[in-house]
Amino acid sequence: MASEDSKLISLVEKASEGDRRSVGRLLTLVERGGDSAEQVAEATHTLSGKSHIIGITGAPGAGKSTLTACLARDLAVSEYKPAVLAVDPSSPLTGGAILGDRVRMEEASEAGAFIRSMATRGHAGGLALAVPGMVRVFDAFGFNPIIIETVGVGQVEVDVASAADTVVVVVTSGWGDAVQANKAGLLEIADLFVVNKADRPGASDARRDLELMIDLSQLTGQAVRRPEIVMTTATEGEGLDEFKKAIFEHKELLFEGEQISIRRSKRWKAEVRSRLDYLLSEVAKESIENLEEEKSSSPGAVARKIAKNLLKKDELR
Amino acid sequence: MNKKEDAPIRIVLAKLGLDGHDRGLKVVARMLRDAGMEVVYLGLRQTTEMVVTAVEQEDADAVGISMHNAGHLTLAPRIVKALEDAGLDVPVVVGGIVPESDLEAMSEAGVAGVLGPGSSAEDVATCVREAVAARGE
Structure with missing residues (x-):
């Protein structure tokens, strides 16, 4: 274990000297979870x-990768040191994945x-x-800004992207159908909308629909600031x-006022929450595995009983 | 720091230089995905530097290069050396058209495996798994 510790320390040292390979390694450790991930989290x-x-x-x-690629490239050629975390779905059947974002991010x-x-x-x-945790690794070693790109299907992917300082939602003409299922989720989190593929017919309709939707949410007073809408054709620049x-x-706007600290404390709480959820579910796992079906008790009653028993114990390290 | 056993193998797949036949690479990407691996797909017209950068940033466990332009005797050793020079201890697997008479030279150059036409999905996955396992020892 001691050698593991010293390896971690040397990785952190090298990463702070700008060694990208060590940054890559630290990202892997965080991605895999477990004890090493906790240690990296403490260090960063x-x-x-x-x-x-x-x-x-x-x-x-919708064009997320292309937009992300253009943004990262432009930032990198000016005075910034951007990092991109591009999230793609794993196959639910085999656990494998084809991660193709680098194809579009060659120039970046x-x-x-x-x-x-x-x-x-x-x-x-x-x-x-x-x-x-991975964003924190980038942050700790001087990457700024950090762009998280995720597919906007599935609540977790949306949550992950919305845990950012600036949330961009990319839509295209005909977006109505694609976003229907996720209407509430996707549209309420945006700080900025991009209508991409604006050269295609229907783009101005998409813009009008968005404006209308924003008008409505302004009426009900949910939005803090009216999100801007930008029209792009990313492939043409x-x-x-x-x-x-x-x-x-x-x-x-964020950094001028209170907004940034409000957002970050919200994010901090959300992270504590997801860590707590994880810890508790790990502890509960064993109790659930050893469970035998009791026909006479409802699942809810059994869960409450388990929770009561767990709370008495000091199982968390 | 040892790789955790249950983590999927991450492999970078690319074609180097002016070699436009990426159909095989796409099929291989799919085969490896279906074998439970995470494929970082770089696609066509890559340079040695781009492959090295990808391996560094993605912390990949292996590299797969597809070649159909008879450049394997020049390019494969170059990739192996570039990775070594960068201090990256990852195996290189070559797929595509490699004549049998070149196999020995490829192995001497440090190429971990060669997959010719007709290799099954099973062959491809096993070759990558064995190459990664051999480095881990």
């Missing part, structure tokens, strides 16, 4: 908190952006634990300057 926690975190989400095929990578692909690995809880400008404007 106090070093982090400086970076602007951007979440980009939206329906499959060559310009110096750090790109890391990540598979959801089936277990939703794992993603919610791993992503904040159209609208990208406006896209970047909108992101930076949102960032300035």
